[in-house]
Amino acid sequence: MIGTVTDDLVAEWSEFSESALGGLGSADFRTQWKAIAGGGILRTAASDASVGPVTRALAAVEGIGVGGTPAGLCYALASQRFGIQFPLQSFGAPAWTALADGVERGDILLCHALTEEGGGSDPLSMTTRAVPSGDGGWRLNGRKAFVTAAPVADHALVFARTATERTPFALSAFLVDLSTSGVRRSDPFPKVALTGVPMGALDFDDVRLEPERLVGQEGAGLALLTTTTSWERALLLGYALGPMRRVLDRTVDWARSRRQFDRPMGGSHLVAGRIADMALAVHRSRTLVYAMAHRFDRSESARSLASDAALTKISVAQDYLEFSRQAAMLGGVRSFIADTGLTVDLADPMAASVYAGPNDLLRVSVARELGLPVQN
Ligand SMILES: Cc1cc2nc3c(=O)[nH]c(=O)nc-3n(C[C@H](O)[C@H](O)[C@H](O)COP(=O)(O)OP(=O)(O)OC[C@H]3O[C@@H](n4cnc5c(N)ncnc54)[C@H](O)[C@@H]3O)c2cc1C
Incomplete structure (x- = not known):
């Protein structure tokens, strides 16, 4: 792998x-x-x-x-x-x-528009609505919020309610051209995590969608969501592997060069132990995420990988947070000052416990898979 x-x-x-x-x-x-x-x-x-x-x-x-x-x-x-x-x-x-x-x-930028202000963890509570327009197309109304890249994207994968009941078939997905009349993008939200990419809201005011904008069948939105979230939970945190490796390397350099008590700081067993824990977090996260990639490459279905994808996401998010906490501790005050070369961003790893399914809800679903009578 x-x-x-x-x-x-x-x-x-x-x-x-x-x-x-x-x-x-x-x-x-x-x-x-x-x-x-x-x-x-x-x-x-x-x-x-x-x-x-x-x-x-x-x-x-x-x-x-x-x-x-x-x-x-x-x-x-x-x-x-x-x-x-x-x-x-x-x-x-x-x-x-x-x-x-x-x-x-790279000419067309996409975003994934699921979350609404009133309900992130519970997709079936969404109020964004698509109704048939009578000519095979749809009319879309509602608002999506907290969407990565929304202020700069060209098209959005939008999940909307196409039935009023709270059933697994109540949602449908559409690929919406964000230059269509009736679509409004917000200004970027003043986000404090992952500041390198803007986040914002999308408003849909009676937006006309041609029939081919529907992804899959009407009512297949939750099935598509199961697919997109499986992929995300399995692999999205692969983004953190590179930044983690850089932080590990520079922390090792720091512990070797920084002198305390008349010896290199890395001569302390406690410091060495923290760095070993950081290496363990990188190793475990890489192993888990690459194992999931390998399984997708073997054509295992997103549905069959859903449980392991959730476990992977929880594990890597927890490791990334603990890893960053160790790095912040070892950098001392420099961890909190820009341009020291040792600054540690604790908001990015913390956010990983929230997006792509909050870890708490994923833990509940893991316990349910194990046979506990527990609901969200
Ligand atoms: C950096 C970042 C990028 C994002 N990008 C996107 C994007 O591109 N597209 C998009 O659609 N959304 C995006 N989101 C939004 C994200 O999907 C939502 O934040 C997430 O679904 C949780 O929804 P919420 O924030 O409304 O939390 P809530 O639903 O309000 O839940 C808050 C917390 O309450 C607890 N909780 C609530 N209900 C339960 C329960 N039943 N059992 C156990 N615990 C519970 C959990 O700890 C949970 O974390 C992004 C979020 C972040 C932080």
């Missing part, structure tokens, strides 16, 4: 991202996106005997992070790649087929 070929890919992507983003440090999000996408990170590679397309995509995401791509951009690329592109490829709707090439080139 993780072997020499994967490590070589990670190294290649690391090198590519350093040169692609060189001099673009203060460029806007779309410019940076395009620079990285230009290397083909959003394109599905042909599978070869040693590494499948999902593992290749994961190695690319890890590699750009190792190369120093800002965490928010790594997150956004991973979110589109694993949470939208791969799932839509398997659904293969006409609206997706028309967009695929532009998306893979």
Whole structure:
């Protein structure tokens, strides 16, 4: 799963991202996106005997992070790649087929519009509504909030209610062109985690959707959501592997060079133990996420991987948070001052416990799978 070929890919992507983003440090999000996408990170590679397309995509995401791509951009690329592109490829709707090439080139940016102000954890509580327009199309009304990339995206995968009852078939999904009349994008929200990518809201005011905008069948929204969330939970946190490896390397350097009590700080068993725990978190997270990529490459279905994807997401999110806590401790005051080279962002790893299904709710579903009579 993780072997020499994967490590070589990670190294290649690391090198590519350093040169692609060189001099673009203060460029806007779309410019940076395009620079990285230009290397083909959003394109599905042909599978070869040693590494499948999902593992290749994961190695690319890890590699750009190792190369120093800002965490928010790594997150956004991973979110589109694993949470939208791969799932839509398997659904293969006409609206997706028309967009695929532009998306893979990095010219068309997508966002995943599920959450509403009144209900994030509970999709069936959504109020955004699509009603038949009488000519095979739909009219969309409502508001999605807290959507990554919404202020800058071109198209959104929007989940909307197409039936009033609270049933598994009440939701449908649409690929909506955000330049359509009646769509309004908010300004970016003043977000404090993953600041490298904007987040915002989308308002739909009687937006006319052609019939081919529907993804899958009417009522298949929750089934598609099960697919997109399985992919996300399995692989999205692959975005953190690169930043974690960078933080581990620089923490080791710091512990070797910093002198305390007339010896290097890393000569303390307590410090060494913390660093070993950080390495363990990176190792465990890499092993879990690459194992999931390998299983997708073996064509295991998103539905069959749902439980393991949830366990992977919980585990990596917890490890990422604990890892960052250790790094912050060892950096001392420098962890909290910009430009020290040791700054630690604790908001990014904390946010990982919330998106793609809050860890608490995922834990409840894990317990339910084990046979406990527990509901959300
Ligand atoms: C960085 C980031 C990026 C995001 N990007 C997107 C995006 O691109 N598209 C999108 O649609 N959304 C996005 N979201 C929103 C995200 O999906 C929601 O935050 C998530 O679904 C949780 O919804 P909520 O925030 O409304 O939390 P709530 O539903 O209000 O829940 C808050 C907390 O309460 C607890 N809780 C609530 N109910 C239960 C229960 N029944 N059992 C146990 N615990 C419970 C949990 O601890 C939970 O974390 C993003 C969020 C973040 C932080």
